Amino acid sequence: MTRIEELVLQRQAIDAEIEAEYKKEGEAAARGEAEAQFNLGLIYYKGQGVPQNYAQAFGAFTLASAQGKTEAHFYLGLMYERGQGTAKDYAKAAYWLEFAAKEGNAEALNRLGEMLENGLGVKQDFQAAMRCYKLSAEKKHPAAEFYIGLMYELHRGVEQDDMEAICWYKLAANLGHVEAHYRIGHLYLMGISVKQDFNDAMHWFQLLALKGHTNSQIRLGEMYDKGQGTEQNYAEAMKWYKLASKHRNAEAQSKLGFMYGNAHGVPLNFPESLRWYLLAAEQEFPAALSNLGFMYDHGQGVPMDSQKALNYYHKAARKGDENAKKNRDIIEARIAKQQSKNQ
Numbered sequence: 001m002t003r004i005e006e007l008v009l010q011r012q013a014i015d016a017e018i019e020a021e022y023k024k025e026g027e028a029a030a031r032g033e034a035e036a037q038f039n040l041g042l043i044y045y046k047g048q049g050v051p052q053n054y055a056q057a058f059g060a061f062t063l064a065s066a067q068g069k070t071e072a073h074f075y076l077g078l079m080y081e082r083g084q085g086t087a088k089d090y091a092k093a094a095y096w097l098e099f100a101a102k103e104g105n106a107e108a109l110n111r112l113g114e115m116l117e118n119g120l121g122v123k124q125d126f127q128a129a130m131r132c133y134k135l136s137a138e139k140k141h142p143a144a145e146f147y148i149g150l151m152y153e154l155h156r157g158v159e160q161d162d163m164e165a166i167c168w169y170k171l172a173a174n175l176g177h178v179e180a181h182y183r184i185g186h187l188y189l190m191g192i193s194v195k196q197d198f199n200d201a202m203h204w205f206q207l208l209a210l211k212g213h214t215n216s217q218i219r220l221g222e223m224y225d226k227g228q229g230t231e232q233n234y235a236e237a238m239k240w241y242k243l244a245s246k247h248r249n250a251e252a253q254s255k256l257g258f259m260y261g262n263a264h265g266v267p268l269n270f271p272e273s274l275r276w277y278l279l280a281a282e283q284e285f286p287a288a289l290s291n292l293g294f295m296y297d298h299g300q301g302v303p304m305d306s307q308k309a310l311n312y313y314h315k316a317a318r319k320g321d322e323n324a325k326k327n328r329d330i331i332e333a334r335i336a337k338q339q340s341k342n343q
Contacts, residue, residue: 034067041075045084054085065096074100074108081111081120090121101132109136110144117147117156126157137168142175149183162193181208182216189219189228198229209240217244218252225255225264234265245276250285253277257288261300270301281312289316290324297327306331 041060044053058079064072077096080089094115100108113132116125130151136144149168152161166187172180185204188197202223208216221240224233238259244252253276260266261273274295280288293312296305310331316324 034069037064038069058085070103094121106139106141142172142177145172146180202229214244250280250283253280254288286319286321290321
C-alpha cells in the first residue's frame, strides 16, 4: 500500500467519525439536550465537518440559550452584532452580550465594552465601557487590555495618560496583541506625553516589521529615512517601504514615489516615481495625489500641464492635504491672472 493510499483511508475513517459525531449531536439536539444544541450551533457556525450555515447555527444557539446554556448567550450576541444568520441588531446584541458578561464571559465583557464605548445599541458610556474592559482584562483578555490602553491614550472617560496606556499596551503585547505592539512604538516615536525615545520606538516597530506588519514596516522605513534612532540610511528605508508596498499599502507606495522622485538612495527616476504615485493615487492617498499635482505642475517626467496639476491638487485638498491647498490656490491665481491679461 502506498503512503497516499494510507492517507486516503485515514481521511475516510476521519470523515466517517465526523459524520457519526455530527449525527449523534443532531439526535441529542432533537431530543432537546441543551449541550448538544449548543455543540450543533458551533458545528454550523464554524463549518466543522459540514458547510458553514449561520442560520442553522443561530437556530441551535437560540434553542440552547432558552434552556440556560450560558455560552449560547454570547454567540447570540455576537451574531446579532455581526448580522450572521439574522438581521444586524446592536440593541439585541448588547442584550445577549450583557447576559453573557454577567456570567463572566471575558470576550462578552470585552465586546460589551466596545458597544458601550461607541454607543452601539446602548447609550455611549465611557465609564461603563472601562468597567467592562477591566473585568475582561482581569481574565487576561488581550483585546480588553489594549482597549484600556487606548482609552488612556485618547482621553476617553479618563485623564490622558500615555504612560498608563503603555503599561496596558505592554500587558496586551505580552499576550500577542499586534496593535498593542504598534501603539507602544507610536507613543515613543511621537513623544507627546511620554519622553520621546527613538530607540524604544525602533525596538517595538522592528518586532512587528519582521513579522510582516505593514504599518510597522512603514514607520521603521521612516526612521531610517530621517535618521531617527539610527544613522540615516535610504537603502534600508527603501527596503522596508518595498516590503510594505507588497501589501498594496498606499502610504508605502507614495513614499517609494518620493524616494525615486528625490534621488533618496536611488538614482533620480521620474518614471518610476510616477508609477508609484499613480498606484497610491488609485487608493486616493492624499500625499500621492498632491505629489502628482506637483509633477504635472513642474513637468517632472511628464509634460507640464496646469489643468492636470490642478485636478490632482483639488483631489488632495479635498482629502485635507495642506500643501495641495496652497499649490491649488497658486495655480488658480496664476490662471486667473493669465485670463485677465488675455481679456
